[in-house]
Amino acid sequence: MKIALLQLEVLEKNKAANVAHGLQLAAEAAKKHDLLVLPEVWTTGYSLGHLEQEAETPASPVLAQLAEIARNEQCAILAGSVPMRHADGKIYNTSAAINKNGEIVNLYDKVHLFGLFHEEDFFAPGNNFQAFTLDGLCCGSTICYDLRFPELFRHLALQGAQLIFCPAEWPEARGDI
Template identity: 40%
Template sequence: MKIALVQMDVAHGQPVENKKHVKEMLERALVANPDVIVLPEMWNTGYALDELDGLADKEGLESQEFLSQFAREHAVAILGGSVAIERDGKFYNTTYVYNKSGDLINIYSKVHLFGLMAEDRYMSAGAAESIFELDGVIAASVICYDIRFPEWVRTQMAQGAKVLFVVAQWPEPRVQQWEILLKARAVENQAFVVAVNRVGAGPDPDDIFSGHSMIIDPLGNVVLQAKEHEEGIFTAEINLEEVDRVRGQIPVFEDRRTDLYY
């Protein structure tokens, strides 16, 4: 599976500008002929949470049409980062996944809301898992703060997932924790972790995002490390047979004590 990571800046509260930028980045990603392209978290609005009433994508329809059309026209799967959407009078941080035919194969709304960036004040939490099959491979996806909850990730990975996609706006001061957590999720679940983080700055001077997007193999080795503080398309190919090999050597999932814990 060849994967293209889109590491990009996000303009605060500018969904029209951001959509145009995302389209340009998706087109750049096509050069490497990837199987799947991965976008960052909240690429449509950024964390303009107090403006969501006028900015959030209603029912996610515009984002869905945009991503579906691009996937279909270019025969490429898209892990659509996440977007701020409005549904039934509430706001959600939601990921859409499309296959190469442009079919919507997964919807996931962020389960763990991050209080330090006021998500819990403005947004509602999701309440569903994020498991899907992409090109015949079972995969899962989570959003940013979710990676601090290994029990949530394991709940999904235990269903046979070989790849965990992570989309984020993870601030630079905690980027060392980002790398540690991603490696831990890869090792404990014996799976590839594909993680995309944004670059740039938010309206708060303390919100600096350095990127540090990564692909990590089932043994915790870094397959790809994106340049920090730089926009770009970063591509790598992963061999999914490595997952089976590692799981065969140390059968973590078979050895779990589900009579004591889930």
């Protein structure tokens, strides 16, 4: 299995440029890989004060475009994480797993929010930490700060997860959050 870990400079307060660049990199890498992994909050960066206007939904064009890349190139995609508004109206830091057929097979909402960056002021904590199958492989998802809580990984391993994703971004400390 060839895996591409995509890195990109995430521009603060420039979602359109981030999405365009991220999709371009995904389309290029998908031609040569079996699985792509994007970083945490790659669409918006850590300018969290803009999430009310910039949050995606599960039916967003961003996920649809990634699903199309996955389907066209037969490459699974772990869509890093994107701020996502769910049916309950709350915004979560959500990672989507998309199989080679372009189907979303899992949505994981970050459980452990990072207090130093006041994530709890912008995101609701998730509670959906179940293993899932991605193209025949039992997987689990976590996001960044979750890695400091080993019980989450133990829980996924006990469910049979052989591959556990943990996309991350470490923003510089800023005053514009």
